[in-house]
Amino acid sequence: MLAISIGPEIITTIAGMPITNTMLMAGVVLLVIIVISLIVKKQATSDAPPRGITGIMDAFVEMFFDFVESITNDKEKAIRFFPIVATIFFVVLCSNLLELLPGLGSIGIWEVHHGEEILVPFIRSMSADLNFTFVVAIFAMGSVQIMGMRFLGFKAYWGKFFIAPWKKPFIIGSFVGILEFVSEFSKAISFSFRLFGNIFAGEVLLAVIGFLAPFLAPLPFLFLELFVGFVQALVFSTLTIVFLNMATTAHDHEEEHEPRADYSKATFGGKPGGITKLNGNGIS
């Protein structure tokens, strides 16, 4: 019988530390990414034109950097934000695509839980584990706070949230500030549950379809999940950029507001709406 569990399944326990299937996958992803990074480092610092995996990463970096820059409209900010959001995008994409690996929910060990013998699979996407999504969300929101403090200064940044009730908009101002402060936490929670919900749902969907009609029927769903995995990674990183951008933009108390950054022109892959031009006043 198909066993579906919201949390990650424990494969074994080593010295009181539970080893779950998502931990296993995280370890695999960690290893793979470290190997890729070392190759990239070796090639990117040499003069040779990028080839193989470095070429892929190079293309990704170029597209994604233009994407970040098209949202922030500021090269300095884009360079600062890029490692954060690129890491989030890359790791979340990797973990999202793990659910497409064959063997999902079928390769594992049999264990007895609550008197029932169930299959504990080895492969489970890290994104279908709230621990992981919380970690990424807290990393994202934590870097939003740090970047906000770094760009605006400690006092100016926290001054956005804690406004004394005797200042201009009086009690309303301090109330709005508290609301914004709470919303920083709710952002983290919505981040983690959005990603978890989507990927967990996809995993359950694939498992159920695979259980009911193992041949051909899962194919469209595999494609769908490929798409969902990409979109969720993109959504996660895009929202992080937007929050970072919002946190690093000074709040004016004056009436005249700067025109807001136009996110509608942001494009994945750079050119049309982006501000980057090769020989113009963009990158030089």
Place this chain on the structure above:
Amino acid sequence: MSEMFTKLGIDWKLFIAQLINFMILFLVLRAFAWKPLLGALNERRQKISDGIDNAKNADEKLMQIEEEKEKTLTEARSESYKIIEEAKQKANKLKEEKIHATQVEIEQKFDEAKEQIQGERNATYSALKQDIVKLISAATGKLVKDLDDKAHEKLIQDAINDLESAK
């Protein structure tokens, strides 16, 4: 609260493990992938824009040089025309001067020759006159013996003078 966490599969140990995992991923990716790749990207874009700028500059320089060449050529051409013109003028002037000088010389020579001829003629004439006086005095001396020499000569001189003035 803790029951909700357990039901959702959240475990502090797992959470911390994942956190460490993710931080390692972030640091590794930042140090080994994003930084070198961004550097390479920037370098490449810089190179491309530099190359385009260089090409533009080279084009401009070429145009400038072409223009300068054209200018210099035109200048040289007009200069050479001027020089030729000047030379022609000088030659003409020289020619005219020479011709003039020659004419003057010729005239001078001609005058000189005339004068000389005149002088010679005069000399011849006076000598002739002398001879005639002597001849006539000799001839008339023979005819008129009693006429003294002085009066005789005077007579002849007067006759010659009359002849000359009548001429």
